[in-house]
Amino acid sequence: MKKKIVFICSGNTCRSPMAEAIFNALSKNPDVTAVSCGLYAAPSLPATSGAQNAVKKYGADLSGHLSRPATEELLKDASAIYCMTSAHAEAVKAAHPRLQHIVYMLDSVDVFDPFGASDEVYQLTARQIYKCIRRILGTNEG
Numbered sequence: 001m002k003k004k005i006v007f008i009c010s011g012n013t014c015r016s017p018m019a020e021a022i023f024n025a026l027s028k029n030p031d032v033t034a035v036s037c038g039l040y041a042a043p044s045l046p047a048t049s050g051a052q053n054a055v056k057k058y059g060a061d062l063s064g065h066l067s068r069p070a071t072e073e074l075l076k077d078a079s080a081i082y083c084m085t086s087a088h089a090e091a092v093k094a095a096h097p098r099l100q101h102i103v104y105m106l107d108s109v110d111v112f113d114p115f116g117a118s119d120e121v122y123q124l125t126a127r128q129i130y131k132c133i134r135r136i137l138g139t140n141e142g
Contacts, residue, residue, distance in 0.1 A: 003079040005034040005136070007106070008088050012038030012067035014115050015084045017047045018126050019106065021060035022133045032079075037070040039091055044068075050114060050122035057123075058130050075099060082136070085110040106132045 007019035016036035023034035046052075047062040055062055068074070075081065075096055081103045083089040087110075093100045107128060114125045 001031075003032045004077055005032065006070075006075060006078045006081045007034060007036040007084075008039060008070055008081060008092060009036070009084040009111075010038050010040050010088070010113065011045070011115065012036055012041035012069070013045050013048050014051045014122075015111050015113060015125060015129065017062055017065045017067075018051050018055050018060075019082065019084075019129050019133060021055045021062050021065070022058045022126070022130055023136070025055075025058055025060035026133060026137055035074065037068050037074055039070050039088060041067045041069045048115065048122075050117070050119055051126075053119060054122040054126035058126065070095075072096065078102060080104065080136075082106040082132075084113075 005023060007016040009016035016038060020034045020036035045067040047065040052062040081092060081099060083092060083105055086105055089103050089105050092103050111128055112125055114121045
């Protein structure tokens with residue numbers, strides 16, 4: 001049975017798409033796949049150019065990404081849900097109480113939202129996400 005990892009941020013145009021793309025680029029397990037969504041996402045927006053450029057360093061591609069909101073349908077069969085901030089995690093737990101046991105923060109600190117920031121900030125955010133994905137893959141692919 002396939003495992004689905006879900007990454008959640010606010011608008012699904014920066015952080016969670018970067019996490020999804022980096023996870024899928026690095027994962028060697030065909031039975032584990034990542035998707036992303038946003039708590040406040042408008043549907044069908046592309047990833048920001050900063051996010052698209054930042055993930056290339058990790059062999060990932062966001063050129064075809066389209067944003068989507070976090071819905072019960074998307075989350076219901078998740079194996080794990082990783083949120084970019086503690087506020088995101090609390091919002092998911094409140095909206096989906098039965099999923100509380102699989103909701104985590106991606107990092108021990110909030111992942112900064114680079115929306116509207118410089119390419120350098122996007123690179124720093126992507127690096128933080130990359131390190132977290134490496135940690136996740138070490139536990140999920142063993």
